[in-house]
Every structure is written in structure tokens, then in C-alpha cells.
Amino acid sequence: HVATPVEVCSVRDVKGLxxxxxxxxxxxxxxxxxxxExxxxxxxxxxxxxxxxxxxxAAVHALLTERGLA
Structure with a gap:
């Protein structure tokens, strides 16, 4: 899950939504x-x-490695 506050999403919004x-x-x-939710x-x-x-x-890779998927 990528948790990003709405305020940060708004600043990063390249589509202008x-x-x-x-x-x-x-x-x-x-x-x-x-x-x-x-x-x-x-x-x-x-x-x-x-x-x-x-x-x-690195966090994603570590989880995949831990589960034998990388």
C-alpha cells in the first residue's frame, strides 16, 4: 500500500485532477x-x-525476496 496524504498527491498531480x-x-x-478506505x-x-x-x-524488493518472489 502506498500511503500518501491528499495534500502531497495534490502537489505531485501532473494531470491537474x-x-x-x-x-x-x-x-x-x-x-x-x-x-x-x-x-x-x-x-x-x-x-x-x-x-x-x-x-x-528497496522495501518492495525486500518483501518480494522474503517471500521468494525476487
Whole structure:
């Protein structure tokens, strides 16, 4: 599970979806005006605002290796 606060998603949004939602041009944006339920017990949780891409990739690789999938 990649956990990213809505505020961070908005800053990173290259498609402009959050700006369109804020302007009233778009509805149903998950986590903003459409509910989002985080997984209760994800196998892995990536805190993308606190980890580099390399750290996140290493965490995924470690989990896959641990499970014999890498």
C-alpha cells in the first residue's frame, strides 16, 4: 500500500485532477470528495512522503525476496 496524504498527491498531480476538483470541474476524486478506505493490514506500507523512490523500491524488493518472489 502506498500511503500518501491528499495534500502531497495534490502537489505531485501532473494531470491537474486536484485543481479541477477544487475548481468544481471534477467530482468523484478518491480521497477528496469520494471515500477512500486504507487497507487494514497491508503486507507493506510505503510512506511516499517520507521515503525516497530508492527506499520504497528497496522495501518492495525486500518483501518480494522474503517471500521468494525476487
Amino acid at each position: 486536484y485543481a479541477k476538483q477544487a475548481a468544481g470541474e471534477l467530482t468523484g476524486l478518491t480521497g477528496v470528495d469520494d471515500p477512500y 486504507e487497507p487494514v493490514k497491508p503486507d507493506l506500507r510505503i510512506e511516499s512522503q517520507d521515503q525516497t523512490v530508492q527506499e520504497s523500491a
